[in-house]
Amino acid sequence: MDSDDDGVNDVVEGGNDDIDGNGLVDGSDSDGDGILDAVDEDPTNFGDAGNTDANDTDPADPNSGGTGTVGDSGVDTDGDGIPDSEDGFDGYGDNGLDTDGDGIPDSIDVDDDNDGIPDVNEGTVDTDGDGVIDSLDLDSDNDGILDVDEGGNGDLDTNGDGKIDANDTGYSDVNNDGQADASVDANEEPDRDGDGVPNYQDLDSDNDGINDVIEDENIDVNNDGIADGADSDGDGIVDSADADNGSFGEGVSGEPDNTDSDADGYPDYLDLDSDDDGVNDVVEGGNEDSDGNGLVDGPDSDGDGILDPVDEDPSNFGDAGNSDSNDTDPVDPNSGGNGPVDDSGVDSDGDGIADSEDGFDGFGDSSTDTDGDGIEDDLDVDDDNDGIPDVNEGTVDTDGDGIIDSLDLDSDNDGILDVDEGGNGDLDTNGDGMIDVNDIGYSDTNNDGQADASVDSDEEPDKDGDGVPNYQDLDSDNDGINDVIEDENIDVNNDGIADGTDSDGDGIVDSVDADDANFGEGISGEPDNTDSDSDGQPDYLDLDSDDDGINDVVEGGNDDSDGNGLVDGPDTDNDGILDIVDQDVDNFGDAGNSDSNDTDPTDPNSGGNGVVEDSGTDSDGDGISDSVDGLDGFGDAVDLDSCVMVYNNFSPNGDGVNDYLKIDCIENFPDNSIEIFNRWGNTVFKREGYTNNEAVAFKGISEGRANIKVDSKLPVGTYFYILDLGNGTEIKKGWIYINR
Secondary structure, eight states: OOTTOSSSOHHHHTTOOOTTOSSSOOSOOTTOSSSOGGGOSOTTSSSOTTOOOOOSSOTTOTTSSSSSOOTTTTOOTTSSSSOTTTOOSSSSSOOOOOTTOSSSOGGGOSSTTOSSSOHHHHTTOOTTOSSSOGGGOSSTTOSSSOHHHHTTOGGGOTTOSSSOSTTSTTOOOTTOSSSOGGGOOSOSSOOTTOSSSOGGGOSSTTOSSSOHHHHTTOOOTTOSSSOOSOOTTSSSOOGGGOSOTTSSSOOTTOSOOOOOTTOSSSOGGGOSSTTOSSSOHHHHTTOOOTTOSSSOOSOOTTSSSSOGGGOSOTTSSSOTTOOOOOSSOTTOTTSSSSSSOTTTTOOTTSSSSOGGGOOSSSSSOOOOOTTOSSSOTTTOSSTTOSSSOHHHHTTOOTTOSSSOGGGOSSTTOSSSOHHHHTTOGGGOTTOSSSOSTTSTTOOOTTOSSSOGGGOOSOSSOOTTOSSSOGGGOSSTTOSSSOHHHHTTOOOTTOSSSOOSOOTTSSSOOGGGOSOTTSSSOOTTOSOOOOOTTOSSSOGGGOSSTTOSSSOHHHHTTOOOTTOSSSOOSOOTTOSSSOGGGOSOTTSSSOTTOOOOOSSOTTOTTSSSSSOOTTTTOOTTSSSSOGGGOOOSSSSOOOOHHHHOEEOOEEOOSSSSSSOSOOEETGGGOTTOEEEEEOTTSOEEEEEESOOSOTTTSOOSBOOOOTTSOTTOBOOSEEEEEEEEOSSSSOOEEEEEEEOO
16 A cells, blocks of 8 residues: 555555545445446446556655655554554554544544534535535535534534534443444434425525525525635634634534524524514515415425525525515514514424414424315315316416416316316315315215315316316317307406406406305305206307207307318417417417307307207217217317318428428328329339328338339329228329429
8 A cells, every 4th residue: 555665655646536545545346346436447347448547656666755765664564555654544544534533534434524414324425515525514505504403413512512522521432433322313314394405405494485594693695595704624614604713623612502583492494483473484584385384385406405486596506696685584573473472482393383373283384275175285185176186287377367276266267167177067066166075975085185086087178189178278179169158257358268356366256256255156156057958068068059060160150171170270378279269379368359159159040950850969978969970079070072182292302391292181080091103003102091290101202112113212293192091981083293
């Protein structure tokens, strides 16, 4: 280990990293060739291929890097090659660093910095990016609160120097492994807010939206969530929070008690109501707490413990750019509150919220219970009891009314409640817009907040198959007539959205809400949806609402080029109203719509000649009676004469425009086949199940039939096709022209 006996270990003369000074390269050996990855240029294969390293000094020359051989050269009791006079370790290797000065070298010390958190937990990461890895850093997240405290071991540091060692009363390390015996427990890394980031690496340990550095009254002038200043002694504690910036640790009595404004035994950075005034810190800090549980809501993209809604720099550790100030003072019970609550300090669950104000037995406050089913929203899988799980509805606000869909009883604001559009209207037996204990047959066996009978494989029915579930779709059957009209709700400005305010904030506008003072419609408040022909399919899901044999799309005066009973085309704004009938294709709704129906789709004698003879007989449930329905499925039969069209000219020149043979409507005939010939009758292309997918469509390249060479580009000219739709109809024949 010291080949020239000059007192300078070879690892150093070789220019290699030896963090703990034990004379050995540190790290793992992925390929098992004995060369550790840190110095292996080819860590996945045996050997060191690609190595171009040169030594800093010559490890075989005692005058290169050293000042000649040491006096006891050759005297090496432990046989590691390091003379006894220079060797601080009785065994293979050198003494190495002893960061915490406990007499146990870091190389065999299980807690190198004596903070009570084992090195195996802290690892080699450098959470705060200060150049000191967490296992050697006394303040791993640089919030000014020492790891010994955030790791739950502050009481063992009796002399307040930031370490647990022989200078502390009651200290013991019986097995001499470098970790205080009393700090060894089942929870080596406490995580107060349960966000997956341990307190000692978390810049907002209680998730109240107020950074720990602020709650502990440390210096953070730029408000980035990190204590300010340099770290002169390299112990990981910045000088502004270090009582001894010349040595490792804070020095005796250097670490003050953490700030505990209400003296309830929970420091402010772990206390959800720091002043015990009954107003949670998250509220006094002016932060969003949609479910009222005392915690900021949302993800933490950069894993620094500051959730994205309150993190001005969600991509990097810290809160750079933060300029927030609290609405009221969370440490003054008379600012935001009316003084301390009567039972201040009585806190059974230890979250810092006095029992008289705490509605939850556990960390956090009582959450909002939107639907009043006795299950708080943070535990309820269906917060509004509409039968659609929150995980499906998500946190989007489809209709932009300020109420996210999982709390909104009419997510698209068409006046038709989600409980109906989600396919669960029959479970709402009392008609209040919710499925709960007031409904006949209700059960919630697992007490998860969703009615058992509403759990099925299709939680979000999409009648027209356009990718927009009915409860978010303003034209659920895609007939070109907005749902709000088909259900006879009030829409004076004809924008596809029911009119009016929402006084009770349940997502149902007052014009269709039978109880605009409480969540839901009230008993028997929700009427049956309009079903003009009484066929069991409400008009908003019925393609022939009056059963007169004339599809609603036609009576509405809308274009249906293929005759399938549905409006055709894209839906740019994803509101369920296709662009061709949407007057506002960039925004949710149909603002500016002035269309009126050609005939009345709810009157069988307007546009039709009365109801068809088999009115109400509808095998596929699309609202079109069987006698006039040509398709077994949602929609009508496609009109072959107007639908299937072979585009006679195409130019396969690779410019991305008109490069292949397109056949309109061919996707409706999966059993089709096509054969293409040249003018001599030779087959140049043949395909079963032809589609307009460019990867398989005809692009003017021969498939090698007869005397035509495989993969050759066919010359410019006229070719002929035979198209069999595979449905028993007459075979179509014609010509096409290839132009390059």
